[in-house]
Amino acid sequence: MGQKRGTLLVCATPIGNLGDITLRAIEVLKSVNLIAAEDSRVTLKLLNHFGIRKPIVIYHQKPKRLEWLLQQLKEGKNIALVCNAGTPSISDPGVPLVKRALQEGITVSPIPGPSAVTAALSVSGLDAQRFLFLGFLPRNQRERKELLEQIKALPFTIVVYESPHRLRENLSDMLEVLNDRVVVLCRELTKLHEEVALTMLSELKRRYERETPVGEFTLVIEGARAERREPDWSKVDETVKSMLGEGRSVKEIAKEVSSKFGVPRSEVYKRSLKLARNFQSS
Template sequence: MSSLSSGARHGVLFVCATPIGNLQDVTLRVLDTLRQVDLIAAEDTRVALKLLNRFGIRKPLISYHQHSSPRRTRYLLERLRAGASIALVCNAGTPGVSDPGVPLVREALKAGVQVVPVPGPSAVTAALSVSGMDGQRFLFLGFLPRNRKERQALLEQVRAVPFTLVLYESPHRLRATLHDLWTILGDRTVTLCRELTKVHEEIALTTLSALHKRFENEEPVGEFTLVIEGAVPSSPPVRDEDVDAFLHQLLAQGWSVRDAAKETARRFSIPRAVAYRRALQLQR
């Protein structure tokens, strides 16, 4: 952990990941940091207080969320410049990852203030780890736009992306989102992660069509993370002229119609009967 010495020219901003449901998932380093800082900037001080009380931590709290004014950012930056150490926390997970915190982190970096990540729980990585999907390359979409046209436009942009897609959704918007996902992306495999690390946690490998059908008749409850398979690259269509040119070359070399058709079918991944018919036509 970076030094919290008051002798430093500037203070330190610690970006702390907090549990996404189960308070026991908090890391020892986060607890140590929260005990030592001068101030905790929290998305919701009431939520942060539950974590602090659970582990007997008493520190000053100040609210800092997506609707905080630039004045609040300037105040926190002034405290950092004066040598204070501040822990930035959100309600669940990692600040800045589909959660508040970006303006303060950016301004601190621009001002030359040391910014230290204190990693821990994240719904993105937790969902990926249990999804059964390829996590080597993935695209995190956060919460999709509330506006239907904007949401559909974003999905059109990522429809052909071959990487695994990860997104968050709230229960009251889940049905509309599933409808757009199914309509635009097609019936892909999806892993439903609901209430991760909480009492009613659910993880299910299914399809977008099945999920859409399920929640037409079932009221969505809880917070959702969806992990969706990426687009499968499609092969370019086979052109007749390319097939004919290849067949003509083989026949000119003395290949039999049967053997030329077999080799052409293998080369272009087309039915052997189709290649055979085209070879006969070329011989006439």
């Protein structure tokens, strides 16, 4: 009988306020054999705050380190994967370890918790039923504009992470490609200087032409608005006349035709009454 393998526990940690850590995350960090971290200095502060002492291994800098971590899991060690803030593998270098663990048949289990994406969406007031998360936009301007061009016509809310030193040029490109849109600025979420502000891309660009960007930014941007096209009323009228000829009632016609052509039922009803009078007098 083979040796029992360990579990890779993908553990979310606070994005700012340490009080946001979950009870389960604390239990996991206390119970695992070691912690795979993005930056040992950041993780050590978290562990010290909660009085936790565990070996910390940096997981993304050397390929041999990843192989070593996989071997530890195969030998039965339980490992907690953490990033500097929020949920690992979300715009984060933890993906290769998770992917390799799954490929090797090792159990991977989520320990849910804070995430800047969901935190920003929750306070944005924008539609979050469907959204596009783009992480950090490409550093190369041509690649950045190409990506924005690909998604500019989509009706879904967009979420992006921004660093302060790239915010100005990225806002300029977003305004150029996406045109002016509603945007919710989420800065320093859960921290002392937290800011959530509803504005426009043009206004935000002007603001940071005057101010120096400071802090960590998540931008929630309105999706493309559907263009309203004027209905072809001649086709609407033809359909109404055809249905009147079949002996259908005006009420019934208004309901069916408004649904078919995407036009107001009241307008179809008025046109149907007029056409019905003409139909009866002819």
